[in-house]
Amino acid sequence: MTRDVKEIFIYDTTLRDGSQGEGISYTLEDKLKIVKKLDSFGVDYIEAGNPGSNPKDLDFFKEVAKCDIKSKLVAFGSTRRVGVKVEEDMGIKSLLFANTPAVAIFGKSWDLHVTDIIRTTLDENLSMIEDTVKYMKSMGKEVIFDAEHFFDGYKNNREYAIESLKSAAKAGADFAVLCDTNGGTMPWEIENIINDVLQNVNVNIGIHCHNDTGMAVANSVVAAKCGAVQIQGTINGYGERCGNANLITIIGNLEVKLGKKCLDNNSISELTNVSKTVAEIANMTHEKSYPYVGASAFAHKGGMHIDGVNKNSISFEHINPEIVGNERRFLMSEVSGKSTILSSIQKIIPEIKKDSKEAQEMVDILKKLEYEGYQFEGAESSFELLIRKHLGKTKEFFKVIDFRVIEEAAGIKSAYAMIKLEVDGKEEITAADGAGPVNAMDKALRKALTVFYPELKDIRLTDYKVRVLDPDKATGAKVRVHIETSDGEATWGTVGVSTNIIEASWKALLDSIDYFLYKEIDRK
Structure with missing residues (x-):
């Protein structure tokens, strides 16, 4: 039997678990920006990192303490170590040093990990959980117990896995979070196991899923339907291996489909913006196929x-x-x-x-x-410019008088671009180097144009793709270049086709600038 829950606490671990994803490395400034974005979005908990793991996290906790945020910051760390008194454990001291209102304590709930990984007795592990939670509660902390590998532990030894939750609950844990750490549990297993836990453990239940079978979102939604009141995950599903549960999709499903309130300020309309902003800060591609928020979603x-x-x-x-x-x-x-x-x-x-x-x-x-060979799917901006040209609704923002690209055979900078252009009768000549001809062209063009259009300093290329259209013609083949450009808020695509890759890139680049300048006119 499922238990209806009218409020879900959203627990974001983008800064900690999400940072373990391949290709992600946050700077201190990146982390502060993400915290502010998540706070304005209305998530309940922001897991900010493990203060005992690296100096960067310690510095972050010092800086984030200066921020005025409503979300609860959470420091993440382990139970006390085997045979060490909780008040003497260095990891526990680091958690207290972080000075957050809440702490997440992870402990073992799979007997295999107890005996084979941390190599202690089953009773000692339960004492480690109880001692740590009790000590943290005595220090005035809200405590979230993360039952690591809970579902694998449950399937291997149900009684012991549940006992680990009871130890946390007995010590006063505010939440016991069931972790599908290996990401291999199916939705129907989640339902059966959570129903069993709810009948046998008196504590608020949460869920933390990984996506190794592509089930992280489904498992999280099922857990909420069964009665889990805290859902953990990351923005866009960032995380180790196949990633974590994607909070963006989960929030969309819970709020829109299940009618469960997740966000304090009813900011569901910010879902797409949050997803794109965090992707931008993390320097990750915002996938077009993301449910709800991707460019292809509608x-x-x-x-x-x-x-x-x-x-x-x-x-x-x-x-x-x-x-x-x-x-x-x-x-x-x-x-x-x-x-x-x-x-x-x-x-x-x-x-x-x-x-x-x-x-x-x-x-x-x-x-x-x-x-x-043109393709305007994803390059609608180029097609809009074609319409303007055909209908005589164009404006000449600038005129290119001369343009050259020089490539070097070797060297740190592999290309140079020189450009001479005119705007309203005034000429500008400039040059730029870059890591390749397209990069050099982009930099030279914007360097010249920002003299007349300073707003261009805010745009940048976010994607560049080349497709060979007729490979049977070898080096004489026609190529299609697709460029994606962003001003930090909107993204638009443009396209160019030629047998010369430089020319095709130049066409797409010019379109991206023209489209932006038309947008600026409309905005004013």
Whole structure:
């Protein structure tokens, strides 16, 4: 029997467990930015790190103490060590030094780990759990006990795994969190085991899942449905191996689908922004396929799908994308139909209708360019610029008078770009070096243009892809270059095609600048 829970406490471990993900290395400033973002988002707990593991975390706890935040900061660490008094354990002292209102104490609940990994007796392990929790409570801390490898332990020795929770509960733990540390538990096992725990242990239950079988989100949602009141995870699922449970998807499911309140300030509409902001800080790609918040989550390409969404959005969308701060996208392609092209045209000239000659002309242009190798799916910004050009709705922001790229055979800097351009009759000549010709071109172009358009300093390339279109022509093959650009808030894609990779990159780069400057006009 499941127990209905009307409030879920969200426990974020992006800064600790998430930092163990491949390719992630937060600076102190990165961690402070993430804390502030999570706090404004309304998560309940922010696990800030393990103060006993490295000097960076100790410095972070000193700095974060100066921040005015409502979320509870949590320091993470182990139970006392085998044979050491709790008040003398260096790890415990580090947890107290962090001076957070709450601590997360992890301990063993799988008998295999007790006997084979930390090599002590089962009774001593239970004493380690009880001593540590009791001591931390005596120091005025809110205590979250993380029962490490709980589900594997339960399946191997049910009685002992539950006894580990009872030891924490007896000592006064505020939460006992069941950890699927190896990430191998299935949703139906989660349901059965949590129901058993709830009937036998008198403590608030939480869940901490890893994604090794792709079940972390499902397991977390099932746990909440059964009666777990604390859900642990990371933003975007960052974490070791296959990652942790993705809190972004979990919050979307709990708030939107299950009607369970997760966020203090009802900020579900910030879901997409939080996901993108943390990805940006972590220097990780924001995956288009992320549920709720990805660029493809509400993207439609097939003509019938687009027509259906235009008539009634629920025909092909499970929710209104605005609920989670995302937006609907119609992908530009020859299979999209005239309605998609019309919607892009109407952004520029609203009075144009579906049966107008301009709409048909743009369909013909699209088909011709796709035949030549262009692809505007994900590069709708380039297509919008084509529409402006065809309809005579363009503005010449700048004129390139001369442009050259020089590549070196060797050296620290492998390329140089020189550019001469004109804006409103005023010329600017500049040069830049870069780690390759595209990087040098990008830097030189923006260096020259920021003299006239200082807002360009805020944009940067976030992705660069090259696709060889006809490999049978070897070095004479045509290439398609797709560039993704961001100003820190919005992201847009542009495309260029040529037999010369420099020229294709240049076309996409110019489009990215032009599109941004048109956006700035609209914003003003």
